[in-house]
Each structure stands twice: as C-alpha cells, then as structure tokens.
Amino acid sequence: xxxxxxxxxxxxxDPKNSFARYGIAMELVSRGETEAALxxxxxxxxxxxxxxxxxxxxxxxxxxxxxxxxxxxxLKTGIACAARARNTHAVSEMQAMLxxxxx
Numbered sequence: 001x002x003x004x005x006x007x008x009x010x011x012x013x014d015p016k017n018s019f020a021r022y023g024i025a026m027e028l029v030s031r032g033e034t035e036a037a038l039x040x041x042x043x044x045x046x047x048x049x050x051x052x053x054x055x056x057x058x059x060x061x062x063x064x065x066x067x068x069x070x071x072x073x074x075l076k077t078g079i080a081c082a083a084r085a086r087n088t089h090a091v092s093e094m095q096a097m098l099x100x101x102x103x
Contacts, residue, residue, distance in 0.1 A: 003027045018048040026057065034065050052082045052090045059097060072101060 004027050010020040021044040028037035041058035044051055055078025062071035075098045082090035 016047045018044055018051045018054075021047070022051065022054055022057075025054075025061075029057075029061055034061060037061055038065075050081060050085065052078060052085060052087055054078075055081060056090065056094050056097070059094070063097075063101065068101060072098065075101075 004024055007020040007023045007027070010017050011024075014020070021040055025037045025040035025044065028034075028040060038058060038061060041054055041061065044054045045058070048054070055074055059071045059074040059078065062068075062074060075094045079091055079094045079098070082088075082094065
C-alpha cells in the first residue's frame with residue numbers, strides 16, 4: 001500500500017487527523033501534485049489552525065509554485081500562530097523565509 005492510501009485510511013476513521021492530512025500534503029508535494037497538496041494544506045489549517053508546520057510547508061509550496069503573495073500571507077499567519085504557541089524555532093524559520101522573499 002502506498003503512503004497516501006495508508007494515510008487516507010486513517011482519515012476515513014478520523015477526518016480531522018492533522019498528522020495524516022499533513023502527511024498526505026507532503027507526499028503530494030513530493031509527487032509534484034502541487035494543487036492537490038495545497039488543497040490538503042488548506043483543509044489541514046481550516047481544521048487545525050494551530051498546526052504550525054502546515055503554514056511553513058504550505059508557504060514553501062506556494063513559493064515554489066510562483067504564488068509569492070499567497071506564500072507571504074501564509075507565512076505571516078504562521079508566524080503569528082507559532083508566536084502564540086511560543087515556538088521560537090518555527091517563528092525563526094518562517095521569518096527567515098519571509099525575509100528572503102522580501103529581498
């Protein structure tokens with residue numbers, strides 16, 4: 001069974017399982033299925049707005065797809081999320097990416 005199929009089985013039992021949805025999005029990115037991955041990230045963040053890693057990885061995906069303005073907004077939201085969670089490492093990573101985009 002491939003990774004996406006296994007993760008979808010988890011989602012069938014628990015549709016709001018953030019880890020499974022994040023895994024699907026990451027696998028879709030690795031397969032070059034950008035739009036499907038972004039849909040998964042959007043669903044993930046709608047269901048679990050505190051899932052900090054989803055902001056960073058979706059921003060990277062948006063940026064790679066040339067959707068810079070959307071990546072910037074996702075990073076800003078992610079930085080605020082990470083700051084609320086006192087996740088200084090995530091704040092630092094996303095801020096560095098934001099700074100790089102804004103150069």
